[in-house]
Amino acid sequence: MVLPHSLPLVPLPSSASVGVGRLPITESTRVIGDSPATTQLKDAVAQRTGIRLTASDVAAPGAIALRVDGTAAPAEGYRLTVADGVEIVGGDEAGLFYGVQTLRQLLSEDGGAWSLPHVEIVDAPRFPRRGVMLDVTRHFFDVTEVKRFIDETSALKFNHLHLHLSDDQGWRIHIDSWPKLTELSSASAADGDRGGYYTQDDYREIVAYATAHHMIVIPEIDLPGHTHAIGVAYPDLVEEPVLNDGLVSQAQELGQPLPVKGEPYLGWGVGHSSVRIHEERTYDFVRDVVRELAEITPGPYIHIGGDESLGTPQADFDLFAEKATAIVVEAGKIPVAWHEMGSAADIATGTVGQYWGKTTPEGSHAEEAEHFVARGGALIMSAADAAYLDMKYTPDFPLGLTWAAVIDVQRAYSWEPTAILDVPADAILGVEAPLWSETTRTYADVENLVFPRAGALAEVAWSPQEAPGRSWESFRERLATLAPQWRQRGVNFYPAPEIPWAAQ
Numbered sequence: 001m002v003l004p005h006s007l008p009l010v011p012l013p014s015s016a017s018v019g020v021g022r023l024p025i026t027e028s029t030r031v032i033g034d035s036p037a038t039t040q041l042k043d044a045v046a047q048r049t050g051i052r053l054t055a056s057d058v059a060a061p062g063a064i065a066l067r068v069d070g071t072a073a074p075a076e077g078y079r080l081t082v083a084d085g086v087e088i089v090g091g092d093e094a095g096l097f098y099g100v101q102t103l104r105q106l107l108s109e110d111g112g113a114w115s116l117p118h119v120e121i122v123d124a125p126r127f128p129r130r131g132v133m134l135d136v137t138r139h140f141f142d143v144t145e146v147k148r149f150i151d152e153t154s155a156l157k158f159n160h161l162h163l164h165l166s167d168d169q170g171w172r173i174h175i176d177s178w179p180k181l182t183e184l185s186s187a188s189a190a191d192g193d194r195g196g197y198y199t200q201d202d203y204r205e206i207v208a209y210a211t212a213h214h215m216i217v218i219p220e221i222d223l224p225g226h227t228h229a230i231g232v233a234y235p236d237l238v239e240e241p242v243l244n245d246g247l248v249s250q251a252q253e254l255g256q257p258l259p260v261k262g263e264p265y266l267g268w269g270v271g272h273s274s275v276r277i278h279e280e281r282t283y284d285f286v287r288d289v290v291r292e293l294a295e296i297t298p299g300p301y302i303h304i305g306g307d308e309s310l311g312t313p314q315a316d317f318d319l320f321a322e323k324a325t326a327i328v329v330e331a332g333k334i335p336v337a338w339h340e341m342g343s344a345a346d347i348a349t350g351t352v353g354q355y356w357g358k359t360t361p362e363g364s365h366a367e368e369a370e371h372f373v374a375r376g377g378a379l380i381m382s383a384a385d386a387a388y389l390d391m392k393y394t395p396d397f398p399l400g401l402t403w404a405a406v407i408d409v410q411r412a413y414s415w416e417p418t419a420i421l422d423v424p425a426d427a428i429l430g431v432e433a434p435l436w437s438e439t440t441r442t443y444a445d446v447e448n449l450v451f452p453r454a455g456a457l458a459e460v461a462w463s464p465q466e467a468p469g470r471s472w473e474s475f476r477e478r479l480a481t482l483a484p485q486w487r488q489r490g491v492n493f494y495p496a497p498e499i500p501w502a503a504q
């Protein structure tokens with residue numbers, strides 16, 4: 001008997017029993033099923049092994065059969081059996097897709113022959129919300145790069161992609177009713193690097209690709225702060241920059257410029273910008289942007305930002321939070337906001353808060369986050385000292401920042417999202433791991449910060465705490481087995497010394 005947690009799987013399944021035999025996978029292995037996951041399986045096997053599986057309508061010895069059966073597994077869950085053949089039964093199409101991702105990790109090669117271990121896996125996610133965020137503002141990543149990000153994060157069973165589409169350094173999505181945003185405010189990026197933006201067709205292409213990989217796209221327009229770029233296109237919408245001590249000293253230390261209203265901002269400082277809270281035109285703008293985004297976003301959420309509005313007076317900030325979340329509701333979407341917006345007494349009911357404080361909350365962070373739940377909303381946990389993928393792995397790591405923590409793989413793995421705030425467990429929708437892009441000048445840099453830590457956060461979000469083998473010791477052994485797959489797919493992961501990386 002082989003122990004379940006010795007299976008080469010990340011995230012760990014809820015339960016597994018492992019036999020001793022193996023099932024060969026060869027050119028004569030047939031695939032049965034007509035779901036999109038059937039094609040995804042054939043493509044994944046071809047990519048990993050070079051073997052081109054053939055589709056078949058009828059049962060054949062040793063075949064891989066895929067089907068959906070809502071009575072056999074819950075939403076996003078699946079059962080995977082490998083014996084004389086393979087059967088994957090998804091509770092829905094997403095579950096089937098996750099069963100295929102598991103099968104993909106189970107494939108192994110010995111002397112040129114590919115096979116799967118005999119196994120019976122019953123699996124379903126702990127949290128419905130398993131997110132990653134890509135900041136495409138400080139540095140811009142094009143449609144091809146975002147698709148690669150989707151490929152590799154959906155393979156770890158992440159199911160939400162949050163795109164941070166606007167910030168001080170650039171505006172990244174075309175809005176028909178405010179065309180100067182992309183005309184004048186999108187060419188810039190941090191450090192004077194290349195900017196860019198998505199046309200609405202580009203965005204639709206990303207959404208369609210994400211949907212095919214069972215990921216819901218959450219677009220974020222960050223308001224009322226992080227809005228310097230809006231003022232490059234429409235100066236009448238924003239206030240003069242308000243400088244804070246941290247921003248000024250950081251600018252001196254890094255040799256970066258200070259923000260000047262109406263000119264592109266290429267530094268990393270935060271908290272200096274604000275839209276005008278008491279101008280009706282500001283809300284015309286918010287309404288138009290939210291409406292256009294809602295029209296091209298099939299998912300239920302629009303993220304309205306709310307972080308680090310240090311230059312916006314508190315009463316104005318709260319008023320804005322209430323009006324902006326109400327506008328999202330009017331547009332038929334569920335608002336999402338960074339936890340600071342929980343300071344607003346009348347934040348729209350049902351707004352989802354995104355907690356980005358520490359695993360031990362500081363200041364008013366917990367209180368602000370908990371207010372979303374009091375208002376009938378829920379929470380996404382992005383504890384900055386555990387889930388932030390832009391923090392350095394080691395103090396001298398060449399990429400990343402350190403303001404929240406230095407986060408090695410073990411730190412990213414070892415935290416409990418329900419133990420931070422005083423809210424009912426079911427108010428925690430799940431986890432999101434954000435990648436902020438100040439230091440990632442290329443997509444290869446992004447991958448270096450995201451992988452392997454995304455594997456740790458995937459397990460925090462997917463695997464039940466009580467699943468046999470849900471431990472750091474087991475995780476590091478299992479994570480090690482992803483190296484050959486990542487290498488083969490050209491993923492620029494950081495080979496963290498904590499992990500006994502597999503050569504083959």
Ligand code: ACM
Binds near residue numbers: 307308338356
């Ligand atoms: C944040 O890191 N400013 C949400």
